[in-house]
Amino acid sequence: MSDKANTLEIGISTFLHADPEKGGVSHAERLRQAIEEIQLADQVGLDVFAIGEHHRIDYTSSSPAVILAAAAATTKNIRLSSAVTVLSSDDPVRVYQSFATLDGLSNGRAEIMAGRGSFIESFPLFGYDLKDYEELFEDKLELLLKIRASERVTWRGGHRPAIDNMGIYPRAVQQPLPVWIGTGGSPESAIRAGLLGLPIVFSILGGLPQRFASLVELYKEAAVKAGHDPNQLQIATHSHGFISDTTQEASERYYPVMAAQMNRIGRERGWSPYTRDSYDASCSLHGALYVGDPEYVAEKILLLHKNLGLTRFLMYVDFSTLPHRELLRTIELLGTKVAPIVRQELGPSSIKR
Numbered sequence: 001m002s003d004k005a006n007t008l009e010i011g012i013s014t015f016l017h018a019d020p021e022k023g024g025v026s027h028a029e030r031l032r033q034a035i036e037e038i039q040l041a042d043q044v045g046l047d048v049f050a051i052g053e054h055h056r057i058d059y060t061s062s063s064p065a066v067i068l069a070a071a072a073a074t075t076k077n078i079r080l081s082s083a084v085t086v087l088s089s090d091d092p093v094r095v096y097q098s099f100a101t102l103d104g105l106s107n108g109r110a111e112i113m114a115g116r117g118s119f120i121e122s123f124p125l126f127g128y129d130l131k132d133y134e135e136l137f138e139d140k141l142e143l144l145l146k147i148r149a150s151e152r153v154t155w156r157g158g159h160r161p162a163i164d165n166m167g168i169y170p171r172a173v174q175q176p177l178p179v180w181i182g183t184g185g186s187p188e189s190a191i192r193a194g195l196l197g198l199p200i201v202f203s204i205l206g207g208l209p210q211r212f213a214s215l216v217e218l219y220k221e222a223a224v225k226a227g228h229d230p231n232q233l234q235i236a237t238h239s240h241g242f243i244s245d246t247t248q249e250a251s252e253r254y255y256p257v258m259a260a261q262m263n264r265i266g267r268e269r270g271w272s273p274y275t276r277d278s279y280d281a282s283c284s285l286h287g288a289l290y291v292g293d294p295e296y297v298a299e300k301i302l303l304l305h306k307n308l309g310l311t312r313f314l315m316y317v318d319f320s321t322l323p324h325r326e327l328l329r330t331i332e333l334l335g336t337k338v339a340p341i342v343r344q345e346l347g348p349s350s351i352k353r
Contacts, residue, residue, distance in 0.1 A: 008305055009345055010339045011048030012041050013083045013314040013329060014066050016060035024321060030060040031067060033324050037317075038071035040328055042078040044335025050083030050113060050238075050314055058264075065098040072106035080106055083201070083238065083314070084115030084182035085261035088136040089122040091160065092144035093168055094118045100172040108173040113201055114141060115127075120153075131160060138192075145196070145240035148176045164278075181238070190215045196220025199234030201314070204288050206278075209237065210307050237304060242288030242298055242326075243333040248262030250291050253326070255279050257319045258289070290315055303344055 014037070018030040025033070044075045049071070051064040054135050061067065069082040079101060085095055095112065103110035116137045123130050139157040146170050147153055156162040180199045183189035193200040200219055202212050216235060224230055240258065244250035255276065262274035301313050317330050326335040 001122075007311055008288075008301075008342060009047035009236075009312040010301070010342060011046050011050065011079070011312065011314050012334070012335065013052065013316045014061075014318045015052040015054050015083075015154075017058060017118060017318045018060045019058045019197040019321070021057060022057075022321075025324075026313045029062045033327075034067055035071050035074070036061040036324075037079065037327065037331055038068075038080075040331050041335065042075040044332055045339060046078060046331070046335045048079040048081055048110075048314070050081040051303055052083040053117070054085050054119060055120070055125055056139060065102050068110070069102050069105050072102060072109070075106075075109075077109075079109045079111055080112035081178075081180070082113050084113045084117065086117035087114040087140045087144065088116050088133065089126045089128050090140070092140045092147060093163075095172070096147045096168060096172075096177070096200065100170050100179060101176055103172040103177060104195070107262060110172070110174070112144075112181060113180040113182045114144065118184060118203070123350075124337065125127070128159075135159065140180050141192075141257065141312035146177065148172070148179065153182040180234070181344075182238075185212065185215060187215060187218055190301070191222045192230070194219040194224075194233075195226045197223055197226065197228035197233075199236065199311075201236040202308075203238045206282060206288050208241070208286055209288050209304055212237070212308055223247065234308055234311045236309065236314060237310060237315055239288050239290055241315035241317060241330070241334075243292065243296065243330045243338065245293060246257065247296050251280075251283055253289050254289075257321050260321065261319060274321055294333050294340065297334075298338045298341035298345075300344055301338065305346070314344040
């Protein structure tokens with residue numbers, strides 16, 4: 001693997017928002033749309049498409065590996081990842097098997113992004129106690145990494161039956177199968193990923209992305225302390241975005257969609273109402289929303305790359321209240337307009353394929 005510091009992959013992340021109760025598309029239709037989005041992302045030269053796991057009526061993506069496998073047969077180059085797999089409430093054996101199967105179907109393009117999850121509905125659904133939130137993730141990440149490292153596994157932990165010298169199949173094409181750590185900004189998660197030498201994804205949904213620089217430093221320091229090569233570290237971010245022909249058009253079109261979603265989640269979590277001032281601040285050059293024309297979005301990505309040393313940028317492109325053609329247009333512009341500007345600015349080493 002080459003030096004990661006001079007590369008920048010650009011891709012899409014999504015939770016496949018559906019919202020059939022509010023007049024949005026059905027779950028079945030949103031799944032079919034997702035395949036079209038992944039195919040387009042591959043065609044326009046994007047590097048990765050990542051789907052998050054959720055178990056709510058307003059999202060369709062309870063089984064990301066199944067959706068990604070459906071797209072594997074009709075795509076050629078794009079990497080296919082979860083974003084995230086809620087490892088704490090899943091079985092690491094099945095997670096590995098599912099993504100190893102995807103890896104075989106896609107000829108080595110699968111990735112796992114493991115996380116504890118920003119929503120908690122999967123814990124009662126699968127019979128887990130939230131008081132074990134931290135311990136579950138640590139236990140299951142240990143097992144997942146052991147499985148990817150060895151065909152036969154012996155393991156004992158606190159929240160899953162022991163495994164005694166059993167084989168785990170199929171094996172992934174990639175050795176090792178990539179496992180990223182997804183985090184919303186926890187110092188403990190950054191340090192854990194660094195100590196393990198795993199790539200990390202920061203979810204940056206508000207405020208100033210620059211504030212994550214201290215977490216990047218914690219991550220790098222932990223990795224070096226554990227003996228990992230700092231030149232091989234991979235750092236990604238995940239942020240909302242929307243691209244149109246003009247920045248004003250993009251900003252006006254996206255605000256009501258963003259406000260509706262943030263206020264819906266905010267009511268569940270006790271947040272203050274989302275305001276236009278907050279939105280405009282996030283759309284500014286140093287803010288966390290990548291909304292604008294291709295040149296402006298490229299400028300913001302380059303600034304983020306400079307400030308955090310990114311090797312991957314994921315734009316969250318979703319919301320069922322937007323016509324699907326507008327989501328497809330954003331994907332098209334990200335691949336055909338934004339990515340070429342970024343790659344040209346960073347030089348030939350940033351072009352992966």
